[in-house]
Amino acid sequence: xxxxxxxxxxxxxxxxxxxxxxxxxxxxxxxxxxxxxxxxxxxxxxxxxxxxxxxxxxxxxxxxxxxxxxxxxxxxxxxxxxxxxxxxxxxxxxxxxxxxxxxxxxxxxxxxxxxxxxxxxxxxxxxxxxxxxxxxxxxxxxxxxxxxxxxxxxxxxxxxxxxxxxxxxxxxxxxxxxxxxxxxxxxxxxxxxxxxxxxxxxxxxxxxxxxxxxxxxxxxxxxxxxxxxxxxxxxxxxxxxxxxxxxxxxxxx
Amino acid sequence: xxxxxxxxxxxxxxxxxxxxxxxxxxxxxxxxxxxxxxxxxxxxxxxxxxxxxxxxxxxxxxxxxxxxxxxxxxxxxxxxxxxxxxxxxxxxxxxxxxxxxxxxxxxxxxxxxxxxxxxxxxxxxxxxxxxxxxxxxxxxxxxxxxxxxxxxxxxxxxxxxxxxxxxxxxxxxxxxxxxxxxxxxxxxxxxxxxxxxxxxxxxxxxxxxxxxxxxxxxxxxxxxxxxxxxxxxxxxxxxxxxxxxxxxxxxxxxxxxxxxxxxxxxxxxxxxxxxxxxxxxxxxxxxxxxxxxxxxxxxxxxxxxxxxxxxxxxxxxxxxxxxxxxxxxxxxxxxxxxxxxxxxxxxxxxxxxxxxxxxxxxxxxxxxxxxxxxxxxxxxxxxxxxxx
Numbered sequence: 001x002x003x004x005x006x007x008x009x010x011x012x013x014x015x016x017x018x019x020x021x022x023x024x025x026x027x028x029x030x031x032x033x034x035x036x037x038x039x040x041x042x043x044x045x046x047x048x049x050x051x052x053x054x055x056x057x058x059x060x061x062x063x064x065x066x067x068x069x070x071x072x073x074x075x076x077x078x079x080x081x082x083x084x085x086x087x088x089x090x091x092x093x094x095x096x097x098x099x100x101x102x103x104x105x106x107x108x109x110x111x112x113x114x115x116x117x118x119x120x121x122x123x124x125x126x127x128x129x130x131x132x133x134x135x136x137x138x139x140x141x142x143x144x145x146x147x148x149x150x151x152x153x154x155x156x157x158x159x160x161x162x163x164x165x166x167x168x169x170x171x172x173x174x175x176x177x178x179x180x181x182x183x184x185x186x187x188x189x190x191x192x193x194x195x196x197x198x199x200x201x202x203x204x205x206x207x208x209x210x211x212x213x214x215x216x217x218x219x220x221x222x223x224x225x226x227x228x229x230x231x232x233x234x235x236x237x238x239x240x241x242x243x244x245x246x247x248x249x250x251x252x253x
Numbered sequence: 254x255x256x257x258x259x260x261x262x263x264x265x266x267x268x269x270x271x272x273x274x275x276x277x278x279x280x281x282x283x284x285x286x287x288x289x290x291x292x293x294x295x296x297x298x299x300x301x302x303x304x305x306x307x308x309x310x311x312x313x314x315x316x317x318x319x320x321x322x323x324x325x326x327x328x329x330x331x332x333x334x335x336x337x338x339x340x341x342x343x344x345x346x347x348x349x350x351x352x353x354x355x356x357x358x359x360x361x362x363x364x365x366x367x368x369x370x371x372x373x374x375x376x377x378x379x380x381x382x383x384x385x386x387x388x389x390x391x392x393x394x395x396x397x398x399x400x401x402x403x404x405x406x407x408x409x410x411x412x413x414x415x416x417x418x419x420x421x422x423x424x425x426x427x428x429x430x431x432x433x434x435x436x437x438x439x440x441x442x443x444x445x446x447x448x449x450x451x452x453x454x455x456x457x458x459x460x461x462x463x464x465x466x467x468x469x470x471x472x473x474x475x476x477x478x479x480x481x482x483x484x485x486x487x488x489x490x491x492x493x494x495x496x497x498x499x500x501x502x503x504x505x506x507x508x509x510x511x512x513x514x515x516x517x518x519x520x521x522x523x524x525x526x527x528x529x530x531x532x533x534x535x536x537x538x539x540x541x542x543x544x545x546x547x548x549x550x551x552x553x554x555x556x557x558x559x560x561x562x563x564x565x566x567x568x569x570x571x572x573x574x575x576x577x578x579x580x581x582x583x584x585x586x587x588x589x590x591x592x593x594x595x596x597x598x599x600x601x602x603x604x605x606x607x608x609x610x611x612x613x614x615x616x617x618x619x620x621x622x623x624x625x626x627x628x629x630x631x632x633x634x635x636x637x638x639x640x641x
Contacts, residue, residue, distance in 0.1 A: 040295075041295060042295075067440050070372075070374045070375065070440075071374075071375050071376065071377060071440055072372055072375055072377075073366075073367040073372060073375045073377035073378040073380075073381055074363075074366045074367050074370040074372065074378075075370055075371065075372040075375075076370075091366060091370050092359075092360065092363075093358055093359070093360045093361075093363035093364065093366045093367070094358045094359020094360040094361075094363070095357075095358060095359075095377060096298040096299065096359065097375075097377050097437075099295065099298035100298050100299055100440075100441065100580075101440040101441060103441075103443055103444075105295065105296055105584070105585075107295075108295045109287070109293075109295060109298065109359065110286075111286060111287050111288030111293065111294070112285070112286050112288035112289065113286055113288075114283075114284075114285075114286050115360065116286060116287065116359045116360070117359075197443070199443050200443050201442055201443060205440055205442075206374060206440075208439040208440055208442060208452075209374075209376050209436055209437075209439045209440050210374060211439075211452070212376075212432075212433075212436045212439065212455050213373075213374065213376060213379060213436065216379065216429060219425070219428065219429065220425060220429075223424075223425045223428065224421060224425065227322075227326050227421045227424055227425070228421060230326055230327060231325070231326045231328070231417060231421065234326070234327055234328030235328055237328070238328055238330075
């Protein structure tokens with residue numbers, strides 16, 4: 001069973017308790033100045049955004065088919081069975097392909113460090129193993145962010161929309177987006193109005209590159225035979241041509 | 254022998270200036286990290302060092318595999334005189350790409366990680382392996398020049414024994430990673446501008462690499478004939494120009510078909526930076542394609558050279574569009590390289606020219622033609638050795 005989070009922006013009061021809970025869990029500094037930043041970065045792995053009178057939270061979506069994990073050349077990023085996409089800083093060589101590939105532009109980099117790491121939310125993976133909710137869900141005073149089993153949260157989200165049809169935009173963000181994510185969003189208005197990306201593909205991104213990569217064995221085997229064959233033919237042709245010249249000259253004498 | 258101070262010329266002064274600025278930029282990169290030496294950001298994680306140093310560097314070195322395939326696999330011996338310079342360019346190119354990567358990687362000390370920590374689903378993993386193996390192949394293809402220089406006959410024989418499988422391997426590895434540099438960007442369908450994003454990006458990258466490989470061979474033959482006072486192998490280069498025209502036409506035709514299937518011609522009506530950059534890129538490929546189909550143009554060294562230069566710049570524009578400018582709108586940000594990024598890039602290019610010059614002067618790079626049997630010299634007119 002995989003874990004997930006549900007963020008209901010209609011309940012969020014913008015108190016930013018999730019931000020401070022997150023900072024505490026990561027051991028990152030948190031103060032008024034950092035609280036005022038509305039973007040995620042290497043020192044702030046979740047951020048509450050203000051969109052008019054509505055709020056929205058940014059954090060890693062911990063996708064079901066994460067592009068970041070598929071592109072990482074050293075396998076530093078892994079999707080765990082429990083749900084979180086975890087990062088092994090000891091493997092990372094800093095190519096930043098994960099940042100380029102992420103459809104939500106989530107991974108951040110420690111640009112100013114001499115030995116930098118990538119940083120992103122990992123759904124408090126160690127707390128998930130212990131059966132505890134994420135630090136942000138635990139910190140939320142109004143239950144706008146809750147943590148639980150993916151299926152159950154999906155059912156819960158559907159129930160909320162059904163019970164209060166006028167109060168919600170009739171969709172759950174994260175069900176189909178990039179093949180499904182571990183973070184679901186509920187909103188009173190269309191998702192782009194609370195800063196969510198609605199132009200992302202509705203299927204998993206790793207497939208886009210795998211379609212080509214899986215051809216590599218075919219290209220290698222066919223290519224070897226083809227090139228070897230062409231070499232053999234052209235080489236043989238040259239040999240025959242040479243032999244014929246020698247023969248002709250022999251006859252002349 | 255008296256040690257002589259090299260004469261100061263304008264080119265040497267420019268070279269020294271570039272290298273000094275590169276040195277200072279290197280200091281910034283080491284001491285203050287990527288933040289202190291680049292304009293990269295979380296929203297725009299790849300810049301000039303990937304877009305130019307790596308993507309263009311690998312492509313501009315494509316003459317190595319193109320010429321090896323033509324001379325040794327398709328057995329078109331007439332092109333042999335330009336094979337060695339092409340191999341040298343390729344070998345240098347890959348070494349310099351690695352240098353560029355050392356600047357760009359957040360942890361350059363872990364450059365070797367992909368070789369031991371596998372992720373076969375990653376395009377970057379495949380590129381890392383191919384580039385490593387191909388650099389080794391290029392090194393082995395370059396070695397005969399060193400062995401000849403020092404008269405080492407035994408190792409020369411050994412290398413000759415493995416040369417055919419080695420060359421086939423080289424062509425295969427090049428095909429794989431030249432195309433894979435395009436595959437890298439298939440993961441960003443929502444980010445890369447629709448004029449460039451296409452599922453056949455790998456095919457386009459491969460065909461354009463072949464084109465620029467030929468263009469670079471013409472380019473460097475022209476330059477080395479001036480630098481070393483050699484006669485230009487004009488008939489040979491002219492025939493190569495014709496092959497180039499065909500490859501360019503194939504490339505442009507594939508792109509046209511692809512665009513019409515994706516219904517993106519409407520985008521050309523928009524007054525956006527992308528439209529103009531796209532136009533520039535296509536013009537720099539289409540104009541030389543048309544010109545090179547005319548024998549009059551091909552047989553004039555200056556015109557032939559100008560066409561090759563256009564193709565090189567068209568290629569660079571294409572790679573920078575895919576790797577940098579085409580991603581800006583989708584990333585919601587603007588990126589202009591910091592001076593230090595430009596300084597490092599220029600230093601790498603300048604070092605490439607200087608090392609090429611040094612090796613060409615001291616090793617048998619161009620003399621190979623002399624050992625050729627007489628029949629190769631018979632073709633003084635543009636007798637095309639390739640049945641196009």
